[in-house]
Amino acid sequence: MKFKEDLDSYFTWFRDYVSSFYCNDININRNITIKEDHTLRVVQNIRELVRSNNISEEISILSILTALFHDIGRFKQFTLYGTFSDKDSEDHAELGVRVLKETNVLSALSDKSVDLILNTILVHNKKDLYSKSKDPDMILLSKLIRDADKLDILKILTRDFHDPEQSVNPALQLDLPDNDHYSEYAIRNFFNYRTLNNNRIENRADFKLLLISWIYDLNFDQTLQMIKKRKYIESLLSVLPQNDMLEKIKIHTLNYIKTMGDSSRD
Numbered sequence: 001m002k003f004k005e006d007l008d009s010y011f012t013w014f015r016d017y018v019s020s021f022y023c024n025d026i027n028i029n030r031n032i033t034i035k036e037d038h039t040l041r042v043v044q045n046i047r048e049l050v051r052s053n054n055i056s057e058e059i060s061i062l063s064i065l066t067a068l069f070h071d072i073g074r075f076k077q078f079t080l081y082g083t084f085s086d087k088d089s090e091d092h093a094e095l096g097v098r099v100l101k102e103t104n105v106l107s108a109l110s111d112k113s114v115d116l117i118l119n120t121i122l123v124h125n126k127k128d129l130y131s132k133s134k135d136p137d138m139i140l141l142s143k144l145i146r147d148a149d150k151l152d153i154l155k156i157l158t159r160d161f162h163d164p165e166q167s168v169n170p171a172l173q174l175d176l177p178d179n180d181h182y183s184e185y186a187i188r189n190f191f192n193y194r195t196l197n198n199n200r201i202e203n204r205a206d207f208k209l210l211l212i213s214w215i216y217d218l219n220f221d222q223t224l225q226m227i228k229k230r231k232y233i234e235s236l237l238s239v240l241p242q243n244d245m246l247e248k249i250k251i252h253t254l255n256y257i258k259t260m261g262d263s264s265r266d
Helices: 004-019 026-052 057-069 073-081 092-103 111-123 136-162 184-191 204-217 221-230 232-237 246-264
Strands: none
Touching: 004 026, 004 057, 026 057, 026 073, 026 136, 026 221, 057 111, 057 136, 073 092, 092 111, 111 136, 136 204, 136 221, 136 232, 184 204, 184 246, 204 232, 204 246, 221 232, 221 246, 232 246
């Protein structure tokens, strides 16, 4: 089974495929670029996670390919629907799997490797679904892509929230209404240490809380350390609505991070 010598060809295919979506529409180009750059940073994140853990060479290479193709459906999704909201268009993971099957880009790999990549992509955006698999390789790939993906989404959104040079990109916040009050669903689940569901949140306040709630669903100690080093949580806390929930959310979040940090050193 050859992997290393083929990696460059997969990256070339990816760049060629993405380039086909650039057009004369500034908004489309802006968002295609965001997802192209996001993908390449997720690849770098997954490489870093692999280096920090005892991962076999075969799974390491499969994890890189999973990262490279995990959002391949996003490009067609935004071009067709003008949104990254799955509930307002179609599931981007399912769309991505269709793209990979239709283009046959993975044909040089073994059936087992293809199944691992496609099934991991299919569930990478599904809350807790990967834990139902009995395949240890798929579980490991799912954990790697979920953490690597979260790391870069946090990077993109914290930058978008704080950049005074550009207006907020509605597509990055799932085209949600701008509201300073959290839904009952968001508050109840956040304080019960549950990661929020994209399809259940109601506004941008909920969305920011959803991003913070990702700390409840991290798979590697290294991921939490990277989040702390890059100060993503502090950045998110600073842009939460200035209402009576703010201090409670800050205390709850920072206490949880401290507890997790202490337990990882035990």
